[in-house]
Amino acid sequence: xxxxxxxxxxxxxxxxxxxxxxxxxxxxxxxxxxxxxxxxxxxxxxxxxxxxxxxxxxxxxxxxxxxxxxxxxxxxxxxxxxxxxxxxxxxxxxxxxxxxxxxxxxxxxxxxxxxxxxxxxxxxxxxxxxxxxxxxxxxxxxxxxxxxxxxxxxxxxxxxxxxxxxxxxxxxxxxxxxxxxxxxxxxxxxxxxxxxxxxxxxxxxxxxxxxxxxxxxxxxxxxxxxxxxxxxxxxxxxxxxx
Numbered sequence: 001x002x003x004x005x006x007x008x009x010x011x012x013x014x015x016x017x018x019x020x021x022x023x024x025x026x027x028x029x030x031x032x033x034x035x036x037x038x039x040x041x042x043x044x045x046x047x048x049x050x051x052x053x054x055x056x057x058x059x060x061x062x063x064x065x066x067x068x069x070x071x072x073x074x075x076x077x078x079x080x081x082x083x084x085x086x087x088x089x090x091x092x093x094x095x096x097x098x099x100x101x102x103x104x105x106x107x108x109x110x111x112x113x114x115x116x117x118x119x120x121x122x123x124x125x126x127x128x129x130x131x132x133x134x135x136x137x138x139x140x141x142x143x144x145x146x147x148x149x150x151x152x153x154x155x156x157x158x159x160x161x162x163x164x165x166x167x168x169x170x171x172x173x174x175x176x177x178x179x180x181x182x183x184x185x186x187x188x189x190x191x192x193x194x195x196x197x198x199x200x201x202x203x204x205x206x207x208x209x210x211x212x213x214x215x216x217x218x219x220x221x222x223x224x225x226x227x228x229x230x231x232x233x234x235x236x237x238x239x240x241x242x
Contacts, residue, residue, distance in 0.1 A: 005107050005124045005179055008051045009097045011201075012039060012111030013059025013084040018229050027058075027065040029111035031233060034240025037068065038114055038227060040075075041240075045117035047075040049124050051107060055097040059084045089198030091188045103182045105131040108201070113176040114236045116222035120177070126218035127179035133216040134205065135177035137224040141165060145226075146174035146202050148217055156215040159206040174202060175220050184208055 016028035023031070029039035036044075039056075046054065054072055058065050058081050065081070072079025082096045094108065105127060107120070119135060127133035134156065136148050147160040147168040159174060187204040194200045209215050225236035 004050075004128055005105055006051055007053045007101055007104065008046050008055070008107040008109070009094060009101070010039065010042065010054060010056045010109055010111050011090050011093050012065060013057050013062075013087060013093055014112070015060040015087075016112065016228070019227075019233065020230070022230065022233070023060070025061070027061040028227065030065060030068055031227065033114055033225075033227075033233070033236045039065075039069070039111050041114065041117070042109060042111065042120075043069075043072070043075045043077065043079075045115075045120035046107065047077050048117060049107075049121035051120075051124075052077055053100075054079045055100045056081045056111070057084050057093040057096055058082070059087055059093075087198075089194070089196075090201040091191055091199040091204050094201050095188060098185065101182075105179050105181045108178050108180055110176045112227040114225040114227060114240070115175070115177070115220055118221055119218075122221060123177050123218045124179055126216045130214040130216055131179070131181040132208070132213060133179045133218050135175035135220050136172040136217045137175040137220040138171050139173045140171065142168050142170065142173035144173075146206070148172040148174055150217045154217045154219075156209050156217050159202070159209055161200070161202055161206060172217060172219075174205075175224055176226065177220075178205065180205070180208070181213065183211075183213055187211070 016023040030037040143165040149157045187207040
């Protein structure tokens, strides 16, 4: 396994409003999928990929999530949590972890994305040459996420966040796993609020691409689940329970 990327940032502050009562008393990353919490599954995959230091940004029901994670020793990693008191976007969440990152390329992921464990090593390996990679999954129309346009060598040409339905000419969607270089912070510092009034990390990644920094797209192996609704949670549970 590649050990070039040893630090990771996990964004796990959100409420998961569309999950209703499922996240009333349980932080979304602790919802069970295939016999273990989502974030445990993520940490297992990261540890197997060579990550040794993890910062988790917590928010909704932070105390319960932090207690469950502990110091990371159960996965063989050093783990700390930082709290996002004001939920003003994923870029602002990432900024909270910045003091703990060394300046080398680091992995970043969302605490509600569920994939096969092999994908963590895959995106890290994909970043080896350029220090920057994003995972992508193939969809009919990437209107719900971010459309990712690539060249024949799977270098990212541009990203379009939340494109209007039917307007994309690519089937690649931003899958929410990435390795980012220190140059991402310049783009984070320049961000303007989105239409939701939040500072969004995917916008900073799109700006990194637009600046000319080479970013590799790595296709997800196996299914991809964004646990945002009861239906997506049930689909992940069916897959990983089989």
